Amino acid sequence: MTMPLDRVIEILGSQEELAARLGIKSPSITGWRNRNRIPSERCLALEEVTGGQVTRYEMRPDVFGTAPAEARAA
Structure with missing residues (x-):
């Protein structure tokens, strides 16, 4: 199972890009x-x-x- 953080990094392309977007x-x-x-x-x-591909939940x-329920159905 892929961890949510790994999915975020995969979507953005790199850990460095994620850090840059968050300003950290x-x-x-x-x-x-x-x-x-x-x-x-x-x-x-x-x-x-x-863009909501990985949710807080x-x-x-x-x-x-x-x-x-409405978020799960999307």
């Missing part, structure tokens, strides 16, 4: 990968940069819960 340094993202946890405060921005169901 690439090692921060490496830390997220090592901890296998995306900071909840970054989930909305990641959802936005992927996928990234952090412990914080955002399950996707609303």
Whole structure:
């Protein structure tokens, strides 16, 4: 199973591109990968940069819960 962060990086083309879009340094993202946890405060921005292809609900169901029915149907 592909992890949500890996999908975000795949969509954007590289970890460096993701870091640039968020205005952070690439090692921060490496830390997220090592901890296998995306900071909840970054989930909305990641959802936005992927055009909703990766949702906050996928990234952090412990914080955002399950996707609303209309989002799952899309």
